[in-house]
Amino acid sequence: MNITETNNLIFIDHTNISYLTDVILNVDEQEVDILNFFRLSELKTKWKVEVLPFEEFKTIMIEKRGRYEDYMSGCAFSEERTIRILNIEDQIKYTKHKDADFEKFCKQIVHEFVHACYAEILPNAVQWFNEALATFLSHQDRDFYDISDVDLTGLKVFNEIASKGGYSYSYFIACYLFNNYPEEEVFELAKDRDLLISKSNFLFDETKKWIKEQLNIRGKK
Ligand SMILES: [Zn+2]
Numbered sequence: 001m002n003i004t005e006t007n008n009l010i011f012i013d014h015t016n017i018s019y020l021t022d023v024i025l026n027v028d029e030q031e032v033d034i035l036n037f038f039r040l041s042e043l044k045t046k047w048k049v050e051v052l053p054f055e056e057f058k059t060i061m062i063e064k065r066g067r068y069e070d071y072m073s074g075c076a077f078s079e080e081r082t083i084r085i086l087n088i089e090d091q092i093k094y095t096k097h098k099d100a101d102f103e104k105f106c107k108q109i110v111h112e113f114v115h116a117c118y119a120e121i122l123p124n125a126v127q128w129f130n131e132a133l134a135t136f137l138s139h140q141d142r143d144f145y146d147i148s149d150v151d152l153t154g155l156k157v158f159n160e161i162a163s164k165g166g167y168s169y170s171y172f173i174a175c176y177l178f179n180n181y182p183e184e185e186v187f188e189l190a191k192d193r194d195l196l197i198s199k200s201n202f203l204f205d206e207t208k209k210w211i212k213e214q215l216n217i218r219g220k221k
Helices: 020-037 054-065 088-094 102-121 127-137 152-180 183-191 193-220
Strands: 002-005 009-013 047-052 074-077 082-086
Touching (some): 002 020, 009 020, 020 127, 082 102, 102 183, 152 183, 183 193
Parallel strands (some): 047 082
């Protein structure tokens, strides 16, 4: 078992991956921008990042989250201040992430780090918005596609839509927000649960329109 401590994280690798040092450097470089968005200088106390093999990860998901599905390859457990993630090899072997690689693995840890930061300022964040920030701020970029006919209110029960486009929809909403509002206003939405909930339907509609515009603009080029 390899244990490495950084400013905000304690990496505990149970699987002896060869790329851990590079992962730590990569993640470390990205932490500042995320902390800045949340107006944090550091995490109050360090979070653990546990790199696990498949069986162990699956068992923990079932035990602590009640279920495991094959899109799940990493998870932030705020109650234990721990991020648990499958190593790249096991993601490819056992999950639907057949294209897992070094870059995606790092982005995934950064994604979970966003959840860690968000939990510092709001323990009961709205999940679709939490995923919107996590996918966007970790640069888990994905191509836009027309979502005019999608009922985005489904995001309100995120677990049911997670494997059916939920992460993409959340990412699209974040793109709409960061491209159309000052970061300060996005942060206001992040820290004020009631404000966010009152504006959700408006944001869903505006995102659909904006994505369609973006696709039209790109189509004309
Ligand atoms: Zn997430």
